[in-house]
Amino acid sequence: MTRRERLCYFLALHRTGLTVAALSLALLVYPLVERNPYTLGVTNLIALHVIVVLGLNLFIGYAGQISLGHAAFFALGAYGTAVATVTGQLPAWVAMAGVAALVALLALVLGLAALRLSGHYLAMATLGFNIVVHTVLLQWDAVTGGPSGFSGIPPLAVGAFAFDSEWRFHFLVWGFVLLALLLCLNLVRSGVGRGLAALAGDETAAAALGVDIRRAKVQVFVLSAVLASLAGSLFAHCYGYVSPDSFDIFASADLVIMVVVGGMGSIWGSLFGAALITVLPEWLEIFATYKDFVHGGVLVLVLMFLPQGLVTGLVDLVRVRLALRRRGDVAA
Amino acid sequence: MAFSDLLQFLFAGLTSGAIYALIALGFCVVNNTMGIVNFVQVDFVSLGGMLMFSALFAFGLPIPLGVLAAVAGVAIVAMLVERLGLRPARSDHHLVLIFLTVGLSIILRGAMKLIWGKNRMAVPPLTPDEPVRLLGATVLPQALWILVLTVAAILLLTWFFYRTPLGLAMRAVADNPTAAAVVGIRAGRVRLVSFALAGALGGLAGVLVTPITTLSYDVGVLLGLKGFAAAILGGFGSFPGAILGGLGLGVLESLSAGYISSAYKDVCAFVVLLMVLFIRPQGLLGK
Numbered sequence: 090m091t092r093r094e095r096l097c098y099f100l101a102l103h104r105t106g107l108t109v110a111a112l113s114l115a116l117l118v119y120p121l122v123e124r125n126p127y128t129l130g131v132t133n134l135i136a137l138h139v140i141v142v143l144g145l146n147l148f149i150g151y152a153g154q155i156s157l158g159h160a161a162f163f164a165l166g167a168y169g170t171a172v173a174t175v176t177g178q179l180p181a182w183v184a185m186a187g188v189a190a191l192v193a194l195l196a197l198v199l200g201l202a203a204l205r206l207s208g209h210y211l212a213m214a215t216l217g218f219n220i221v222v223h224t225v226l227l228q229w230d231a232v233t234g235g236p237s238g239f240s241g242i243p244p245l246a247v248g249a250f251a252f253d254s255e256w257r258f259h260f261l262v263w264g265f266v267l268l269a270l271l272l273c274l275n276l277v278r279s280g281v282g283r284g285l286a287a288l289a290g291d292e293t294a295a296a297a298l299g300v301d302i303r304r305a306k307v308q309v310f311v312l313s314a315v316l317a318s319l320a321g322s323l324f325a326h327c328y329g330y331v332s333p334d335s336f337d338i339f340a341s342a343d344l345v346i347m348v349v350v351g352g353m354g355s356i357w358g359s360l361f362g363a364a365l366i367t368v369l370p371e372w373l374e375i376f377a378t379y380k381d382f383v384h385g386g387v388l389v390l391v392l393m394f395l396p397q398g399l400v401t402g403l404v405d406l407v408r409v410r411l412a413l414r415r416r417g418d419v420a421a
Numbered sequence: 422m423a424f425s426d427l428l429q430f431l432f433a434g435l436t437s438g439a440i441y442a443l444i445a446l447g448f449c450v451v452n453n454t455m456g457i458v459n460f461v462q463v464d465f466v467s468l469g470g471m472l473m474f475s476a477l478f479a480f481g482l483p484i485p486l487g488v489l490a491a492v493a494g495v496a497i498v499a500m501l502v503e504r505l506g507l508r509p510a511r512s513d514h515h516l517v518l519i520f521l522t523v524g525l526s527i528i529l530r531g532a533m534k535l536i537w538g539k540n541r542m543a544v545p546p547l548t549p550d551e552p553v554r555l556l557g558a559t560v561l562p563q564a565l566w567i568l569v570l571t572v573a574a575i576l577l578l579t580w581f582f583y584r585t586p587l588g589l590a591m592r593a594v595a596d597n598p599t600a601a602a603v604v605g606i607r608a609g610r611v612r613l614v615s616f617a618l619a620g621a622l623g624g625l626a627g628v629l630v631t632p633i634t635t636l637s638y639d640v641g642v643l644l645g646l647k648g649f650a651a652a653i654l655g656g657f658g659s660f661p662g663a664i665l666g667g668l669g670l671g672v673l674e675s676l677s678a679g680y681i682s683s684a685y686k687d688v689c690a691f692v693v694l695l696m697v698l699f700i701r702p703q704g705l706l707g708k
Contacts, residue, residue: 155519202699210657212458212519213649214698217691220646228684338642342523349520381531388524393510396517 144313150354158215164336166321238332352398438671444648463645469627499620656707
């Protein structure tokens with residue numbers, strides 16, 4: 090092998106690790122260049138969405154199931170730590186872990202019930218769950234503050250160092266994103282992940298090859314719920330205020346749109362989908378005014394023309410073109 | 422607890438139950454021909470109320486004509502949704518189709534918000550509101566209309582499915598799509614008709630219920646989801662199940678609101694939904 094071939098081989102072999110390293114480096118440098126708190130606020134919001142979308146994407150893309158209730162897990166994470174730290178006076182990190190464990194339990198029960206049947210019962214069960222959670226948040230004034238929301242949530246802190254500005258929070262939340270990203274990237278290449286990929290391809294075939302379908306689906310559902318809950322806790326500690334409006338069923342629909350736009354089953358796509366859908370309304374006034382049309386339209390167009398997602402779809406398109414051209418060259 | 426109270430709750434429950442039954446039937450029709458959960462069903466309900474409102478106030482139609490125009494209008498929109506929104510999809514993967522209905526539902530809701538605005542509106546009842554006394558309970562004429570027209574719609578639907586060639590074709594597709602295709606039944610037409618039926622059922626539910634609730638662009642979301650819960654309760658895909666599930670859910674909800682707590686009335690439907698999935702996931706009349 091020449092040196093160039095060896096380099097190419099190295100790059101191809103370690104492409105995932107190298108991309109993660111490059112992303113981490115970019116994230117380290119970014120806040121040094123960008124000091125505007127508004128912009129940092131937007132990227133932090135992207136990060137919070139990415140954490141949820143990574144989990145949801147594993148569930149939709151790999152388990153082939155639909156959840157329209159992840160905003161509810163997000164809400165439980167947010168309100169859970171809010172109530173535990175302010176009313177219950179628990180340390181924030183303990184509250185975060187505790188709430189995540191409770192959410193895992195809840196997701197386990199919900200998943201076991203709804204995944205008993207094949208078909209898309211979970212979609213409606215989670216949607217119903219979201220409405221229940223939203224109603225309870227609105228009605229249970231004494232604990233949740235009702236429609237006016239819950240405020241005064243302290244920022245997270247390590248020792249005396251509090252993550253109390255957008256700039257400091259950037260490192261915390263993107264740190265979590267990188268952890269979640271590594272977890273997902275490694276998971277899909279493990280035995281469990283290969284089982285899931287088989288499941289996404291064909292349930293019957295996967296079952297014939299010894300994948301415990303129901304168990305695998307429930308596991309991914311719980312994992313995605315835990316990620317959503319953690320993101321919710323981060324959300325609460327970042328803004329110091331939560332209100333039921335951020336967690337209605339339309340928020341869940343937005344999360345699903347992020348997954349679809351990024352590409353179902355594409356982990357890197359999750360980053361792109363979350364970023365695009367978060368930025369669109371911030372970017373242009375008209376996108377915020379006609380948010381329904383933009384979000385619905387994006388979802389419909391992507392599903393119709395690039396059902397594998399915007400990034401994966403376009404990459405595939407280019408690859409096919411290149412391959413055709415190469416063949417044309419050979420023929421000529 | 423007084424007997425008249427119980428009767429009052431039962432009547433209220435049957436009234437909303439009839440609405441849930443209509444919506445649940447809409448879900449079942451589409452599920453049986455396409456095998457998907459059609460999220461747009463939810464918006465057919467709001468659209469029915471909206472069209473009724475415009476037919477009465479913008480075009481000045483008399484009430485019976487207004488009902489017909491609204492129901493037909495929603496059926497046409499539903500056919501457009503199928504023809505332009507679902508059929509061009511290059512995939513028949515269920516996940517893709519279901520997500521498409523989610524997207525179309527968002528767009529339709531946005532369109533309604535744009536056309537009719539965000540304000541709550543009032544639709545007049547079919548006949549003037551003079552409460553009728555019945556066995557010690559007070560019943561609004563609108564509630565009676567709901568029950569009568571729901572029964573009429575169900576009879577019409579039964580006639581369609583069992584006495585017309587198209588109805589036979591649709592039952593064939595529901596029973597076995599491959600065999601139906603083999604004997605030359607055109608799948609596209611059956612899907613189109615199933616959407617039209619779902620739209621008409623949802624639209625009728627919207628026309629009937631909005632005088633009691635109020636009308637806004639998202640009134641159908643909660644009603645539609647309860648309709649789905651009703652369909653699950655009865656056994657998803659089964660028509661008698663949808664009717665039984667709708668009435669059962671309506672009564673349960675009304676009783677829980679009357680005797681337990683009205684603030685958490687909306688939660689009842691989903692508790693029922695989850696219980697059904699836990700205990701008897703195939704529903705009351707499911708296979």
